[in-house]
Amino acid sequence: MGIMLRNKLRGRIISIYTMELLIVILGITIAFQVQLYYEGNVEERLEESAIQKLYLENELNLSEFESLQAYRVNMEQNTRILLAILDSPFKNNVDSLSNYLFDLQRISTPDLQEQSMNFYLNSNFTINESALAEELISLRNLYQELKDLTDHYWEKKSKYFFDYLKDEVDFANRQILSIQKLSSLEFRNDIWSLFLDEIEQNRLYKESYDMLIKVQELTDVALDSKSD
Numbered sequence: 001m002g003i004m005l006r007n008k009l010r011g012r013i014i015s016i017y018t019m020e021l022l023i024v025i026l027g028i029t030i031a032f033q034v035q036l037y038y039e040g041n042v043e044e045r046l047e048e049s050a051i052q053k054l055y056l057e058n059e060l061n062l063s064e065f066e067s068l069q070a071y072r073v074n075m076e077q078n079t080r081i082l083l084a085i086l087d088s089p090f091k092n093n094v095d096s097l098s099n100y101l102f103d104l105q106r107i108s109t110p111d112l113q114e115q116s117m118n119f120y121l122n123s124n125f126t127i128n129e130s131a132l133a134e135e136l137i138s139l140r141n142l143y144q145e146l147k148d149l150t151d152h153y154w155e156k157k158s159k160y161f162f163d164y165l166k167d168e169v170d171f172a173n174r175q176i177l178s179i180q181k182l183s184s185l186e187f188r189n190d191i192w193s194l195f196l197d198e199i200e201q202n203r204l205y206k207e208s209y210d211m212l213i214k215v216q217e218l219t220d221v222a223l224d225s226k227s228d
Contacts (some may be wrong), residue, residue, distance in 0.1 A: 023215045047125045048226040050116070051219060057116040058216045064110045065209045070204055071108050076198040079104045083195055086188040094176050101182075102174045107149045107157060110205075111145055132218040146204040153197045162188035 082100040090096040116189070117136055126133035162171070164187065170176040181187055 008159060009212065010042070012206070022045070025221070043165055044226065047123075047128065050120050050123060050125055051129075051222050051226065053116040053127045055216065055223060057113045057217045058175065058212060058219060061110070061112050062209070062212055062216065063211065064112060065205065068108055068110055068205070070200050071106070072198075075106075076195070076202055079191065079195045079198050081202045083188070083191055086183070086191065092177060092179055097179065098174065098176055101169070104161065105171055107154055109154075110146070112147075115141065128162050129218070129222050132215070132222055135211065135218055139215050140206065142204065142211055146201070148200055149204060153194070153201065154204050156190075157194060160187075160194060164190065202226055 002024065059207070078100045082104065085091060085093075085096050117140060121133060121136055121140070149181075165181060168181050169176055176182065
């Protein structure tokens with residue numbers, strides 16, 4: 001009788017322990033699933049926030065490109081006309097030179113924002129939006145190419161234009177004091193070199209702008225998918 005009671009008690013204790021163990025395991029499993037769900041939601045919110053910031057940054061860069069479009073066209077045209085004057089009988093005419101020479105003083109480069117783009121490309125979010133990531137990489141490469149060219153252009157223009165003419169041209173008062181250097185073959189060749197850079201800059205401006213529009217469309221699609 002005592003043995004049966006003891007065995008019955010032992011069985012009940014084992015059942016209690018088993019039940020408690022199952023409750024603990026179930027609790028851990030539920031907690032783990034809740035944590036995964038929470039982390040998934042946080043990750044989705046972070047990704048959506050990153051894409052929203054990317055979208056806003058793209059809008060700023062589009063506005064920057066658009067604000068410089070007229071300037072870029074004018075710079076190429078004015079450089080082309082100045083070259084034509086330097087290669088014509090009017091190359092010694094101060095008035096003809098002044099009309100276009102002083103228009104070339106301005107150098108404006110796009111102030112492109114890349115923080116949100118770099119953050120997105122350095123994150124794990126690109127796994128979900130591979131098409132957007134690929135286009136962003138191409139756009140970033142175009143930005144870098146444009147930056148390198150504009151930096152090089154600034155160096156050349158400082159050397160070939162401002163430094164070369166500083167003894168003959170009063171840039172502040174827009175006056176030509178001498179045409180000796182202006183009428184030289186060296187200056188005409190330097191302007192030709194700058195003109196080629198103008199053409200290349202305009203090509204990169206257009207290519208970057210078109211790529212940026214494409215990226216913005218993909219960014220918009222990605223945002224719509226996150227809001228569904």
